[in-house]
Amino acid sequence: MGISAAMEIGKNGLNIYRVATEVTAENIANVNTPGYSRQRVILETAPPTTVNGLPLGTGVKIAAVERYYDGLLQQQLVNAQTTQGYDTTKSSVLQQVEPTFNEISNDGLGAAITNFFGAWQDLTLNPAGSAERQAVLSRTQILTDNFKTVSTTLTDAVNTQNDSLVPMTDDINATLKNIAQLNGQIKITELVSGNANEIRDQRDQLIRDLSGKIGITYTENSDGTTDIKDADSGASLVTTATAGSFSLTTNATTGLYDVNITPPKGVTTLVTPETGQLGATLALRDTIIPGYLAKVDALANTIATQINAQHKLGFDQSGVAGKDFFTGTTAATISLNTAGITGTDKIAASGNTLLLGDNSNALTLAQLQGQKVMSGNTATFGSYFDSLVSTVGLDVQSAKNTEAQDIAFTKQLTTLRESNSGVSLDEELSNLIKYQRSYQASSKLITSATEMMDMVIAMIR
Amino acid sequence: MRITANITSDNALYNIQQGRAKLDKISEQTSSGKNVNRPSDDPINTRLLLDVGDKVKVTDQYTSNISKASTWQQIANTALTGMSDTMQLAKQQIATISNGSSDATVRQSAVSQLKALKQQMVDMGNTQMGDQYIFGGAMNTTAPFSATAPYYAGDESALNVEIANNTTQQMNIPGNQLLTADTAVSQPYGTTNILKAFDDLITAVGANDVTAIVAGSQALEAGAVQINNVQSDVASRVTRLDSMTKLNANNSNTLNNIYSNIQNADYAKLAVELSQQNTAFEASLSATAKISQLSLLDYL
Numbered sequence: 030m031g032i033s034a035a036m037e038i039g040k041n042g043l044n045i046y047r048v049a050t051e052v053t054a055e056n057i058a059n060v061n062t063p064g065y066s067r068q069r070v071i072l073e074t075a076p077p078t079t080v081n082g083l084p085l086g087t088g089v090k091i092a093a094v095e096r097y098y099d100g101l102l103q104q105q106l107v108n109a110q111t112t113q114g115y116d117t118t119k120s121s122v123l124q125q126v127e128p129t130f131n132e133i134s135n136d137g138l139g140a141a142i143t144n145f146f147g148a149w150q151d152l153t154l155n156p157a158g159s160a161e162r163q164a165v166l167s168r169t170q171i172l173t174d175n176f177k178t179v180s181t182t183l184t185d186a187v188n189t190q191n192d193s194l195v196p197m198t199d200d201i202n203a204t205l206k207n208i209a210q211l212n213g214q215i216k217i218t219e220l221v222s223g224n225a226n227e228i229r230d231q232r233d234q235l236i237r238d239l240s241g242k243i244g245i246t247y248t249e250n251s252d253g254t255t256d257i258k259d260a261d262s263g264a265s266l267v268t269t270a271t272a273g274s275f276s277l278t279t280n281a282t283t284g285l286y287d288v289n290i291t292p293p294k295g296v297t298t299l300v301t302p303e304t305g306q307l308g309a310t311l312a313l314r315d316t317i318i319p320g321y322l323a324k325v326d327a328l329a330n331t332i333a334t335q336i337n338a339q340h341k342l343g344f345d346q347s348g349v350a351g352k353d354f355f356t357g358t359t360a361a362t363i364s365l366n367t368a369g370i371t372g373t374d375k376i377a378a379s380g381n382t383l384l385l386g387d388n389s390n391a392l393t394l395a396q397l398q399g400q401k402v403m404s405g406n407t408a409t410f411g412s413y414f415d416s417l418v419s420t421v422g423l424d425v426q427s428a429k430n431t432e433a434q435d436i437a438f439t440k441q442l443t444t445l446r447e448s449n450s451g452v453s454l455d456e457e458l459s460n461l462i463k464y465q466r467s468y469q470a471s472s473k474l475i476t477s478a479t480e481m482m483d484m485v486i487a488m489i490r
Numbered sequence: 491m492r493i494t495a496n497i498t499s500d501n502a503l504y505n506i507q508q509g510r511a512k513l514d515k516i517s518e519q520t521s522s523g524k525n526v527n528r529p530s531d532d533p534i535n536t537r538l539l540l541d542v543g544d545k546v547k548v549t550d551q552y553t554s555n556i557s558k559a560s561t562w563q564q565i566a567n568t569a570l571t572g573m574s575d576t577m578q579l580a581k582q583q584i585a586t587i588s589n590g591s592s593d594a595t596v597r598q599s600a601v602s603q604l605k606a607l608k609q610q611m612v613d614m615g616n617t618q619m620g621d622q623y624i625f626g627g628a629m630n631t632t633a634p635f636s637a638t639a640p641y642y643a644g645d646e647s648a649l650n651v652e653i654a655n656n657t658t659q660q661m662n663i664p665g666n667q668l669l670t671a672d673t674a675v676s677q678p679y680g681t682t683n684i685l686k687a688f689d690d691l692i693t694a695v696g697a698n699d700v701t702a703i704v705a706g707s708q709a710l711e712a713g714a715v716q717i718n719n720v721q722s723d724v725a726s727r728v729t730r731l732d733s734m735t736k737l738n739a740n741n742s743n744t745l746n747n748i749y750s751n752i753q754n755a756d757y758a759k760l761a762v763e764l765s766q767q768n769t770a771f772e773a774s775l776s777a778t779a780k781i782s783q784l785s786l787l788d789y790l
Contacts, residue, residue, distance in 0.1 A: 060496070124530075131528050132540055133753075139540060143547045150551050153651050154558045154661075155622060157631055384628035387647050392658070398548070399655055411544045419537035422529025429530060440504055444497050453494040455786040462790070 032485065036478040038088035042471030045072070045089050049464045052094055056452045057461075064234025066096040066450035068226055096226040097450045100249065103233055106442050107240040107247070111260070111305045113435040114241035118309035119317075120428035122190065123421075126318065129182045130421045132414075138325075139414045141175040142332070144168050146398035149391055152378055156388040157346065162373035166365065169354075173364045176329050180360035183322040190314035191285045197242065197307060198275040198288070204239045205257070205272040208232055209293075212254040213270035219253045229253070244304030261308070262300040265292040285314065317424070322360070324417050328403065329360040332410060335397055343377030343390030351377025351390070495785070502778040509771040516764045519755045526753060535752050542749045548655070549742045553735065555651045559661045560731050563724055566624055566663060569617040570721045573668075576614070577684075577714040580607045584691065584707045590700040600695050608688035612637050615669055625665035634665045641685045642670045653734045659727065668720050679723070680716030687713055 049070045059065040071094070075087040132139045148168040152161045211232040218225040232255065239245060244260030250269070257267040266273045271293035277286040288311070291297040302308045333355035340354040352369025356362070369375065380389030403413035518527060529536045583603050591597055615625050615635035626634035626644035634644030644665050650658040666674040672683040687709035694702030 127528055127530060132543075133524070133526055133528065133536065139544065140547070143544055147547070147551045150555060150652060153649075154555060155620065156649075157622070158620070379628070381628065381647070384645055384647055386622065386626065386630035386649075387628035388649050388651075389647075392650055392652065396652060396656065412541065415537055415540035415544065418529050418540060419533050422531075422533035422536050425528075425530035426533055440500070444500065447494060447497045447500070448492045451494040451496050453492070455495070458786045458790060 032478050032481050034087070036475055036482075038086075039471045039474030039478060041075070041088040041090070042474065043468060045070075045091055046464045046468040046471060048091060050461065050468070053457050053461050053464065057454065057457050060452040060454060060457075064230050064237070065452070066098050066226070066230050067452045068094050068096045070094055094224055094226065096230065098229075098233075099446070099449050102442065102446050102449065103237075106237055106439070106446060107245065109435070109439045109442055110237055110240040111244045113432070113439050114306040115304055115309040116428060116431045116435050118306045119313060120425070120432040122186065122309075122313050123317070123425045123428050126183065126186055126321070127421060127425050129179055130321075130418045132418050138172075138175040138179055139411060139418070141168075141172045142410050142414065143398070145172045146395055149395035149398075152376070152391040153388040153395055156378040156391055157386050159373055162376050162378075165376055166370070166373060169365050172332075173355075176325070176360040176363050179325050180322065183318055183325070184361070186318050187285075187314055187322075190310050190318070193310055194277055194286050194288070194307075197310065198277060201239065201242050201307070202272075202274045204235055204242075205266055205274060208235050208239070208255070208257065209267050209270050209272035211235070212267065215253040216270065225253065240305065242306045243302055244308065259290060259300065259302070260304060261302050262290060262298070264290040264298065264300065265295065266290070268293045321417070321421060324413075326359040326361075328410065328413055328417075329363040330358045331403055333357060333363055335400075335402055336394065339390065339394050339397065340377050342380075343394075344379045344382045344385075345377045346374040346379075346385050348379075348382045348385065350382070351375075495782075498781060499778075502774070502782070505774055506771075506778065509767070509774055512767050513764075513771060516760055516767060520757070520760050520764065523755050524753050525755055539749060539752055542745050542752075546742060546745050546749070549738050549745065552653055553738045553742070556653050556731050556735050556738065559651050559653065559659060560728065560735075562619055562624060562661050563728050563731065565617060565619045567721065567724050567728070569614045569624070570717060570724060572614045573611060574714065574717050574721065576607050576610045577710060577717060580604060580688070580691075581707070581710055581714065583607070584703065584710065587695060588700075588703060588707060590698045590703060592698070597695050597698060601692050604688060604692050604695065608685065608692070609637060611669065611685060611688070612641075615665055624662060625668060627662065627664040627666075630662075635669065635685075637685075639686065639689070640670070640673065641683075642666045642673065646675055653731065654738070659730065659734075663720055663724070668717070671716060679719040680712060682709055682713045682716050684710070684713035684716070 049072075052068050052070050056067050071092040072089050073092045075090045077084045077086045079085070129137075131137065145168045148161075148165045152158075152165055155161050211228050215225045215228050215232065218228065236245070236247060236255065236257065239257070245257050245266065246260050247255050247257045249255050252269075254269045255267070256265070256269065258265050264273070273290060273292040273295065276289045276291060276297065278289060279285070280287045288300055288302060288307070289297050290300050302311060337353045337355055340351040343351045345351055352375065353366045354370060355364065356366045356368075357364055376391075378391035379385055379387040380393075381387050398411070399409060401407055401409055403410060408416065519525060526532045526535055526539060583600060587596065587600050591600075612635045616633045617624055621631070623630045623632070623634050623644070626632070628647035628649065629644045632643070634642055636643065642665055646664040646666055648660045648664070649662045651661050653659045664674070667677065667679055669685055670683045671677050671679065671681050672686070687706055690702065690709070691706035693699075694706050
């Protein structure tokens with residue numbers, strides 16, 4: 030042990046504080062990188078030696094460069110992302126559907142139904158009047174147009190959801206591939222040098238992204254890799270460095286896509302995701318929107334059936350029994366029966382084959398408006414539609430509220446993660462000064478040791 | 491808890507976004523003047539608003555029905571007043587020769603008077619509203635009355651209109667109940683065939699048959715009463731329609747009030763909220779601007 034030992038310690042210090050400054054620089058540079066976890070240099074004393082029977086240290090050494098990472102937070106973030114992905118998709122699609130049912134201004138399908146029956150009321154006052162008869166036909170046209178518009182909008186929404194599955198599964202597949210690739214890199218890097226902090230950060234960020242799209246479960250392996258499974262079906266999606274994939278096949282019955290998973294080295298199986306964006310898209314496509322459509326169809330069908338039945342009991346202006354007034358059984362197909370109702374004179378307003386000025390059938394038809402014939406004879410046409418509008422409103426409202434809660438929850442978790450893993454510039458700057466001072470001190474050590482060495486050499490001369 | 495500059499900026503953004511959303515909501519309510527702008531704003535009140543909206547429309551339809559039915563009654567009443575006056579003239583004419591007259595010119599003049607009056611009755615029986623013959627029952631596209639027996643070619647159907655939910659009002663008076671009541675199935679006003687009475691009288695006066703003249707005069711008397719009965723029926727219908735109009739107007743008024751209470755934005759409340767929200771929003775902007783400036787860098 031001599032002066033050279035002090036010089037050696039100083040040289041070590043210079044090296045180590047240079048590395049510490051580099052880590053700080055890395056932190057500062059990545060202050061805004063999504064998913065980056067701050068790193069720190071873990072310093073410890075170098076092993077001591079014994080000099081003249083006294084143990085003396087040999088300076089400082091770097092034990093590890095660690096990243097701040099909380100596995101529990103990652104787990105919670107993954108779950109929160111899945112819920113948020115589901116609710117956000119549901120909320121935004123429902124908000125697109127809602128305008129179809131925006132009856133607040135009373136000028137949509139609901140108003141068309143009221144006006145349709147109003148035209149029959151007007152006909153009761155002048156059953157033979159051609160203007161009144163024409164009004165009935167015009168109102169019928171408006172009514173069927175409104176039914177078709179609503180039906181088309183809802184069907185389009187279903188198709189849009191179906192089409193969106195293609196880019197969504199492509200995106201998921203790309204993410205799965207990237208995760209598998211990063212897993213491979215982590216494994217190799219850590220076998221060689223034992224530290225792959227940045228790649229781990231990237232992979233963890235990708236896992237969080239993926240969890241927004243589908244519900245996943247994952248396990249962290251001892252070799253640094255992470256295995257991922259689909260939460261709904263339990264199918265494996267990533268096994269160490271191999272990725273599975275999602276694929277779409279067209280269902281022969283519905284004409285819509287079926288979702289399949291091919292696990293790594295596994296057999297393709299049909300799955301029905303229920304969580305994440307993918308789950309929301311399927312729920313909207315298969316349950317929620319078709320549910321609204323079914324109600325509109327039921328309304329169209331009942332109106333057609335009821336009006337047809339009553340219309341056939343009446344007589345037109347030639348004294349001939351009325352024909353079917355409507356054709357079609359759904360909102361998409363309902364229309365005036367142009368084969369039977371060829372002109373205004375075919376409207377069966379009269380209740381008697383001989384009495385052409387009679388209005389009794391028109392009156393009964395008009396009074397159908399107030400009859401409770403929907404929902405097992407508990408609702409009128411108007412109230413049935415009103416409650417449908419209200420149901421859509423409730424769905425949208427609750428979806429919006431859940432989305433807002435999810436966002437707040439995720440934000441809370443993100444803040445916690447940021448608090449633990451985020452880079453604080455103030456902290457890095459003070460670290461920088463700390464390391465800079467230490468670097469200065471180490472170099473001073475070398476200067477002092479050099480002077481001492483000079484003195485020793487001078488003594489020899 | 492360790493706080494980084496990014497946490498502060500994320501929080502600030504989140505809160506500014508929330509503040510903006512609230513401001514936007516207030517702005518939408520203020521500019522549209524409505525509390526509920528889409529079903530999801532308030533699904534329960536949406537249900538109520540739609541229900542009230544439907545009811546208002548239906549009530550408007552009833553009001554329109556009543557107004558048309560009232561016009562019908564006024565036209566009927568005008569015709570009935572004319573008939574009543576004509577009957578009065580006929581009775582006066584008969585009174586002058588109730589004991590018969592040996593003077594053929596007097597009789598001839600009376601006969602032609604009676605013929606003219608009868609024709610008036612027939613004409614008034616063929617009164618039209620638009621292209622509808624109002625006394626024709628359901629066969630109201632052709633003139634129901636003619637001067638020769640059987641006089642009436644219409645039918646006896648009642649034409650009903652809906653004036654309130656499931657409440658109908660008969661709008662017409664079938665012509666046979668009015669002028670040829672002996673052939674009517676239902677005889678609510680009387681049983682006299684007025685047109686036949688005229689014809690009988692014309693024959694009786696022409697033949698100077700005193701007994702028949704007296705009988706005819708009595709028939710005319712009964713006919714006049716019959717027409718008066720119809721007039722009072724029409725008057726009672728007008729009263730009913732008037733009261734239904736008022737009822738509907740009240741209904742409509744109440745419904746509109748309910749609608750306004752739910753739907754119309756309270757500007758005073760919105761103005762206060764806007765000013766509160768504005769202050770809060772400005773404060774958060776200003777605080778964000780100041781805090782984001784702070785950094786250790788400025789002091790090193």
